[in-house]
Amino acid sequence: MTYSRRFIVCGLAGLYLSGCQSGAATQSTSRPATGSAMRAAPNAAFDRWVEGAKARAKARGIGASTVDRAFRNVGYLPGVVERDRNQTEFVRSFEDYLAIAASDDRIAKGRSMLRRHASLLSQLEAKYGVEEEVIVAVWGLESRYGARRGDVPVISALSTLAFDGRRGRFFEGQLMAALKILERGDVTPDRMTGSWAGAMGHTQFIPTSYLAYAVDFRGDGRRDIWSDDPTDALASTAAYLSRSGWRTGQRWGDEITGRAPSGRGRVVTPAGANGPVFEVYHNYSVLGRYNNAQKYIIGVGHLSDRLKGRPALRGTFGPDGNGLTLQDRKALQRGLTRAGFDVGEADGVIGKKTLQAIEAFQHARGLPVTGTPSRSLLSLLG
Structure with missing residues (x-):
């Protein structure tokens, strides 16, 4: 087997x-x-x-x-x-x-x-x-x-x-x-x-x-x-x-923005109503033979699109629990890097290194050390 x-x-x-x-x-x-x-x-x-x-x-x-x-x-x-x-x-x-x-x-x-x-x-x-x-x-x-x-x-x-x-x-x-x-x-x-x-x-x-x-x-x-x-x-x-059945020249899926689905595939909403919507086709299922987790399939598909020169997703996810959008979080990370605090890549993902950098910045500036990203912190970082 x-x-x-x-x-x-x-x-x-x-x-x-x-x-x-x-x-x-x-x-x-x-x-x-x-x-x-x-x-x-x-x-x-x-x-x-x-x-x-x-x-x-x-x-x-x-x-x-x-x-x-x-x-x-x-x-x-x-x-x-x-x-x-x-x-x-x-x-x-x-x-x-x-x-x-x-x-x-x-x-x-x-x-x-x-x-x-x-x-x-x-x-x-x-x-x-x-x-x-x-x-x-x-x-x-x-x-x-x-x-x-x-x-x-x-x-x-x-x-x-x-x-x-x-x-x-x-x-x-x-x-x-x-x-x-x-x-x-x-x-x-x-x-x-x-x-x-x-x-x-x-x-x-x-x-x-x-x-x-x-x-x-x-x-x-x-x-x-x-x-x-x-x-x-x-x-x-x-x-x-x-x-596994890959069909040459066919897409894995498309983001749906401002239009109805074409009817060629099925619609998936991996982030619910607050995120991008995709119409997915046969090759989506083929990628699922490699790893059938939805995040993975769309991750491979979207990365392959970006490598080919297609644009970033147009749908947005809205602000997170701290009131920050993805672009806000990237800006915060770039600000921390400019201030001399290492966050790794400024990808907008708040992980351990970013949280440590926030704490270090707050300590250096004599601020309450919360380690929490916020709009006020973003303003301080310019």
């Missing part, structure tokens, strides 16, 4: 900008916890479970040498279990999600990637029929164009989750699929890294999706989605969408 990526991606500390929750628990997209947070810890019960898993893998026909190499340095990762059990702590609004997904920085980098990989993307579009902006938009949301692919050892992560048992059957299935990838020789155990939940490479394939859709576009005998060279990863994404 090929599982939907939604099954696993939905809780991946956002996987940088996951569709079900943005993962932007700080100012922008958050990368998987590594270092001490993902350090292996002794666990005798886990060690016993591993011995059983090795036997089950061999019984499934995976070679003993592959199994031994894969589990040689496996370890129990408490940080993985913690992330799996705390997936819904932070959920971005649809407005914030889109602000991050199609931020000025992400658009600029995406356009740079379109230029840098123009020849490859042209070949992929010709072969698979998926427009280059769509491929790059998926790449941008999944790993910030390869900058945040994850560096957690996949065999350890999947073994930990399978042992933990909350979704043990599913994760053991992913573990066995990962072992098959190693058996084929596409990657070595030390290079098989990814998110805390086992999603891998530039466009974050889970092992079963990799087995079903990954392609060797470079022709070197390996489907290498882990390489700094994104060729195989982008080709695999194009193949995934193509085989």
